[in-house]
Amino acid sequence: MELQRLRPDHEAAVLDFERANRAYFAESISDRGDAFYENFAERYRATLAEQEAGTGFFHVLIGEHSAVMGRFNLYDVVDGTAEVGYRVAQQVSGRGVATSGLRSMCRIARDEYGLKTLWATASNENVASQRVLVKAGFVVIGSVAVAGRQGARFELALGESP
Numbered sequence: 001m002e003l004q005r006l007r008p009d010h011e012a013a014v015l016d017f018e019r020a021n022r023a024y025f026a027e028s029i030s031d032r033g034d035a036f037y038e039n040f041a042e043r044y045r046a047t048l049a050e051q052e053a054g055t056g057f058f059h060v061l062i063g064e065h066s067a068v069m070g071r072f073n074l075y076d077v078v079d080g081t082a083e084v085g086y087r088v089a090q091q092v093s094g095r096g097v098a099t100s101g102l103r104s105m106c107r108i109a110r111d112e113y114g115l116k117t118l119w120a121t122a123s124n125e126n127v128a129s130q131r132v133l134v135k136a137g138f139v140v141i142g143s144v145a146v147a148g149r150q151g152a153r154f155e156l157a158l159g160e161s162p
């Protein structure tokens with residue numbers, strides 16, 4: 001599997017991924033709502049525009065037959081910092097895919113985008129997500145509400161390139 005920067009031609013595969021895993025994702029994070037799927041083309045263009053503007057960097061993990069197996073995103077990019085978000089297909093869950101994808105994105109964040117600090121938030125019920133953050137080197141810096149539930153705020157300080 002290969003982590004690629006989001007491009008216009010990934011659109012159909014991203015929508016397939018979001019549709020196929022909608023119920024699975026909704027078990028642990030807020031559902032995106034029907035409007036997300038109904039206005040997908042428009043949303044996708046806005047995401048690419050954000051990337052052009054440098055306020056977000058979006059990535060897809062590409063598997064066999066160019067299928068999207070995961071998404072790894074950096075958003076709210078400001079002053080060398082960004083928020084992290086990710087989601088991985090149910091069919092490959094529990095195999096370390098999120099961990100390796102997140103580690104790769106953190107390297108890219110440091111080496112290609114020059115970011116210094118990454119932040120993430122995960123609810124305490126989302127044990128898998130918190131575990132993935134810890135395995136990628138993030139540390140807890142506080143507690144925070146996530147969609148009305150108790151959660152933790154994580155930080156990763158990106159060191160200098162070797």
Ligand SMILES: CC(C)(COP(=O)(O)OP(=O)(O)OC[C@H]1O[C@@H](n2cnc3c(N)ncnc32)[C@H](O)[C@@H]1OP(=O)(O)O)[C@@H](O)C(=O)NCCC(=O)NCCS
Nearest residue numbers: 028086087088093094095096097098099122127128129131
């Ligand atoms: C969270 C998510 C990205 C994990 O993806 P994944 O590829 O299965 O993750 P990995 O295999 O890399 O690691 C999962 C870790 O969580 C652990 N884990 C999973 N479910 C667990 C549970 N219920 N209790 C304890 N540990 C659990 C696994 O054992 C593994 O840790 P280990 O390597 O120490 O054994 C995926 O489930 C997902 O996309 N969920 C929906 C979206 C989401 O929650 N995104 C994060 C928002 S903060």
